[in-house]
Amino acid sequence: MNRRHWLGAASAWAAAWPLVAPAHADAPASPPSPSPSPSPSPSPSPSPSADRLPFADPPRPARMRVSADRIVDITVCTRPFRAQGPRIEAQRLHGKTVIHHYGHGGAGWSLSWGSATLGALPLIRGTGERRIAVIGCGAIGLTTARVAQRAGLRVRIYCRERPPEVASTFATGLWSPESRVVAAEHATPAFNAMWERMARHSFRAWQDQLGLPGAPVEWRDGYVLSDLPFDQALPAGQGGHGGPAEPDYPDLLDLIPDLHPRSMPLNPAQHPFPVPHARRFTQMTFNIRPYQRLLMEDFFREGGEIVTRDFSDARELAGLPERTIVNCTGYGARALFGDERLIPVRGQIARLVPQPEVDYMVAWRGHNLMVVPRRDGLLVQAQGEHDFNNPDRGVDRAMSEAAVARLAALFA
Numbered sequence: 001m002n003r004r005h006w007l008g009a010a011s012a013w014a015a016a017w018p019l020v021a022p023a024h025a026d027a028p029a030s031p032p033s034p035s036p037s038p039s040p041s042p043s044p045s046p047s048p049s050a051d052r053l054p055f056a057d058p059p060r061p062a063r064m065r066v067s068a069d070r071i072v073d074i075t076v077c078t079r080p081f082r083a084q085g086p087r088i089e090a091q092r093l094h095g096k097t098v099i100h101h102y103g104h105g106g107a108g109w110s111l112s113w114g115s116a117t118l119g120a121l122p123l124i125r126g127t128g129e130r131r132i133a134v135i136g137c138g139a140i141g142l143t144t145a146r147v148a149q150r151a152g153l154r155v156r157i158y159c160r161e162r163p164p165e166v167a168s169t170f171a172t173g174l175w176s177p178e179s180r181v182v183a184a185e186h187a188t189p190a191f192n193a194m195w196e197r198m199a200r201h202s203f204r205a206w207q208d209q210l211g212l213p214g215a216p217v218e219w220r221d222g223y224v225l226s227d228l229p230f231d232q233a234l235p236a237g238q239g240g241h242g243g244p245a246e247p248d249y250p251d252l253l254d255l256i257p258d259l260h261p262r263s264m265p266l267n268p269a270q271h272p273f274p275v276p277h278a279r280r281f282t283q284m285t286f287n288i289r290p291y292q293r294l295l296m297e298d299f300f301r302e303g304g305e306i307v308t309r310d311f312s313d314a315r316e317l318a319g320l321p322e323r324t325i326v327n328c329t330g331y332g333a334r335a336l337f338g339d340e341r342l343i344p345v346r347g348q349i350a351r352l353v354p355q356p357e358v359d360y361m362v363a364w365r366g367h368n369l370m371v372v373p374r375r376d377g378l379l380v381q382a383q384g385e386h387d388f389n390n391p392d393r394g395v396d397r398a399m400s401e402a403a404v405a406r407l408a409a410l411f412a
């Protein structure tokens with residue numbers, strides 16, 4: 001079982017290192033000896049690489065400038081977690097067909113395309129309607145709206161908040177399709193199979209958005225640092241789980257081993273950090289703000305409309321002109337549709353002044369620390385002791401300053 005969520009959504013992928021580097025890992029820890037190349041005939045054969053231009057060394061990681069006075073923002077939002085997994089089903093309610101599409105935990109951005117295309121769209125199509133309403137303008141609502149438009153439907157979004165005010169704005173921005181998306185006890189073979197299809201579909205969709213203006217999607221390298229060997233368990237209490245009530249999670253990443261480059265061990269000469277153990281990993285990241293803008297622009301360009309509306313009771317749906325309504329209200333579904341199974345998992349992130357020259361992530365195992373370089377700042381994330389089932393969206397500045405101080409120790 002997976003107890004890797006010591007840093008919330010940000011960490012699970014970073015922590016998914018193989019404990020022993022497989023024989024076909026992308027590079028060994030020490031430089032390889034040059035492989036013999038075919039000698040050009042008919043000239044006499046000099047030594048194979050004597051005259052060859054050497055490769056440049058990989059650039060050294062730029063120093064992060066870390067101090068509390070460089071914090072430009074601290075945000076808090078809650079992951080909409082359901083132990084049973086996201087709710088994706090149709091229901092007749094107040095004279096409408098309501099298609100529920102919410103509860104994606106710490107994986108909402110990552111799974112958005114697959115969940116909308118393989119989960120919600122078949123249910124929408126099943127109604128035969130050409131005009132639909134979507135409630136919610138977060139990761140799930142916006143992506144569902146785009147998927148419906150691409151299927152030829154007219155879409156109107158109703159929402160209390162739109163970007164950047166929605167909770168989705170305050171996510172880390174990592175490809176983390178397994179993060180708090182289902183509890184282990186509910187990860188049935190049927191769930192796992194659907195999750196795998198969604199993850200694969202999403203992954204494909206994300207690759208199509210590489211290289212676009214504003215860099216909405218990027219692949220980044222990162223360093224997982226550790227005081228202990230990676231195959232040694234952390235002492236009790238250093239796992240940083242979100243509290244004793246937090247369930248176990250299934251090892252869903254095992255279903256998609258082909259979708260992430262393998263991490264590799266580094267020897268001390270291969271990294272600048274003052275820790276005895278380090279691995280380098282590579283992971284997909286999302287620059288959420290430019291990406292939201294892109295989604296919004298595409299939505300409007302294809303005739304989409306957004307209406308600001310705060311529903312205080314599900315009976316208000318009866319007054320909408322659309323007969324098919326997709327419910328993408330995230331954690332809001334708990335109050336609006338009475339879904340007590342939705343559990344808020346609090347997450348706080350501090351942003352340091354952007355440093356474009358910093359292009360790598362850092363996760364410090366056992367020190368409750370994860371850093372992600374985004375275009376809008378260096379994100380410093382730590383997990384609170386009582387984040388699970390915690391709806392508190394108040395900022396705990398001392399917690400972020402403590403995380404920044406831990407990070408500063410790596411650059412002292």
Ligand SMILES: Cc1cc2nc3c(=O)[nH]c(=O)nc-3n(C[C@H](O)[C@H](O)[C@H](O)COP(=O)(O)OP(=O)(O)OC[C@H]3O[C@@H](n4cnc5c(N)ncnc54)[C@H](O)[C@@H]3O)c2cc1C
Pocket residue numbers: 008009010077078079080102103104105106107108109110111135136137138139140141158159160161162166167168169170171172173174175176177309310311312328329330331332333336345346347348349
């Ligand atoms: C700290 C943190 C880090 C995360 N990092 C990642 C990550 O790296 N990668 C990843 O994939 N996921 C991550 N997540 C998870 C991801 O952010 C969520 O799964 C996702 O944001 C959920 O999106 P949503 O559209 O369902 O909800 P929301 O973004 O909350 O959108 C809900 C929408 O519904 C509207 N709404 C709600 N109630 C009503 C109502 N009564 N009337 C009208 N409108 C209403 C809201 O105004 C809003 O427009 C992270 C989450 C947290 C907390």
